[in-house]
Amino acid sequence: MSNEATLHSHQQEATHGAVAHDHGNGHEHHHEDSFISKYVFSMDHKMIAKQFLITGIIWAVIGAGFSVLFRLQLAFPDATFPFLESLLGHWAKGGHISAEAYYALVTMHGTILVFFVLTAGLSGTFSNLLIPLQVGARDMASPFMNMLSYWFFFLASLVMTASLFVQTGPASGGWTSYPPLSALGDASIGSKIGMDLWLTSMALFVVSQLLGGLNYISTILNMRTKGMSMTKMPLTIWAFFFTAILGVLSFPVLLSGFILLLFDRHAGTSFYLSDLFVAGKVLSNEGGSAILYQHLFWFLGHPEVYIIILPAMGMVSEVLAVSSRKPIFGYLAMVGSLFAIAILAFLVWAHHMFVTGLNPFLGAFFVLLTLLIAVPSAIKVFNWLTTIWKGSIRFTPASLFSIGFVSTFISGGLTGIWLGNSSIDIHLHDTYFVIAHFHIVMGVSAFFGMFAGIYHWYPKLYGRYLNGTLGYIHFWITLVGAYLIFWPMHYEGMAGMPRRYYDYSNWESFKQFVELNKFISIVVFTVFATQLLFVFNFFYSIFKGRKLTTTNPWDATTLEWTTPIRPGHGNWPGEIPEVHRWAYDYSKDGKDFIPQTVPIGPDESKH
């Protein structure tokens, strides 16, 4: 069974049948693509990657735009902005965001960024683009399922968009949607139809992730080209591999949790509900446990943060090696630490629940396992630093973003050690300290990894370069801005400032932060504007960017740069190249780099 046969699985049966032998052996790709089959319902993994990326960019602008709106409220709780009323209508009467709108904005910001941008937009884009190109395959194991994966994501996006426009507004109980708030339509207006649409959208999203994940794993394990043993794979592929495994094993559990929640909402069951009063009325639900949902949610929720960060780690490893012209330091340790993170990801979910009444004895084990994650993380950081150590670094925008990633991953990761201790968590949970921690380590870092990936592989995506000057401006403002936004939040959190509050000016203890909140918001507006600059750069360069003249612009060793500048469906016009060496032969035996396709010479030292 050949790879080609799966590309044409629908035609494969026909080739033996009574019908004409159009697609028999020896023919090159020459099916005429209509606009629809090329750009819309495409089965080419590269086009699907672009679809994921552009959908992700649109969502990122919306999701980050929401944060701009609620930062406006946090900075100027007393001011009115007439433009808000024209934008949000009755949600911002008199130019002042209402409390309900504020909670909806916060919830949607979290949902959109975590799931639609940093899961679908990040791993969806780069797993699709890089897996077949870097392992040497014509396409995914099942291009059809791959297409479905995107369209389920698209449907999820449509439903989520629709929820923004219903009369009672979108879900507003936080991105985690804890019951009983999320289970009872009478509990808040965000728990009405908006919550149902949220659950529907997320269920579609889970299906999309599963279809994608199956394909990624199957392609990596089955479709590698000749000579590409697992240990010759670039670290990007290892990262996507573990990401996909995490997704395939944890998203179904989230789906179980959502299904039970749907039954609680509509079928009168009591999985999560017990002893409740809503608006003075006693509910008949008995015997449920709200904590049960948290277990099911965080069993996904924690692996989810690694689903977000692992692809960024993989791409950063690759970009750092390419741009410092040195082999990656400790390849097997990098793979091993990815593996360790993937295993530990499933064993630490209860550290999100230290203050839910979890047995402190049980909590001690979760503390230990959580702190253990610091070990593989530190190994990775050490290896990144030693990779660029004494390298002749080419400071491209991609390499700057990779170095920025290492910086934010360190500073965000260190606060994880604080929060992982159940006793310190009693003070810090649900404060701005948590916000600062996960935004730096997961949000900013993952975005930096994504930007590194976009700047680095843009030439492969579109055959053109992104504008470098705009790239440098983008990097520096984003890096400095990210620290200016999130660093002060640590202090707010240590002072006990809780997250998700609508207006802090009513509290005497938080009045000291009025000016700081203004400062943070102003930086947010600046950084957001800079991201729009990047979006402009992205779309402008698709049409007007500097054209690529060589197939291998970064002098990299990996297989994707052996394809033509604009590869067709099937990636390599002739045979798929054979692989003879690992992906990191930089500055070896006096040569700047040796591509993976070059056979090992007779007097060459083995790595």
Add this chain to the structure above:
Amino acid sequence: MQAMSVQRKKIHPHKYSLWIAMGSITMMFIGFTSAYVVKRSQANWQVFELPHIFWISTAVILISSGTIQLAVKQFKERNMRRYKQLITLTAILGVVFAALQCIGFSQLSQRGLPLSGPVSASFIYVIVGMHMLHVLGGVVALLIMFARAYRTRVRVYSAVPIEVASLYWHFVDALWIYLLVFLSLAR
């Protein structure tokens, strides 16, 4: 395209994907059953007996596993008439299985254990219902195979699709056995 033949492959990618998908579906049911275990250890857990008809449905799905296995054998021997009969029979048994599960549901609710009743009963409806949906998904797959087998213009020689379908069918069978044993023991 000859270039492709250099790729080594031990197992068909579609079959491989199915194995991973089965792992994924298993995780979903592990999610349900561990939620069940957690709930069971808490207060107000009501114990009752499962509908006896579930044992008949178990027999039905076990037989259907046998018929689909025979169907694969007949397909490989190109006895297409027998093959079509056997996948039809399998699909019918799948529908019968689902119907029996529904009868089990109505028996439960007649015994005063409706979906919105005690949590222990709600779990039966949700877990068994979700499994039933997966069986019906298999029936849809068989209907597609059936339609393909009746096409006159195009003949199918690759055994991969029917092998994938039968693997899935055995999986939902085994999943049901697990669920039945689990729900009978952990009451």
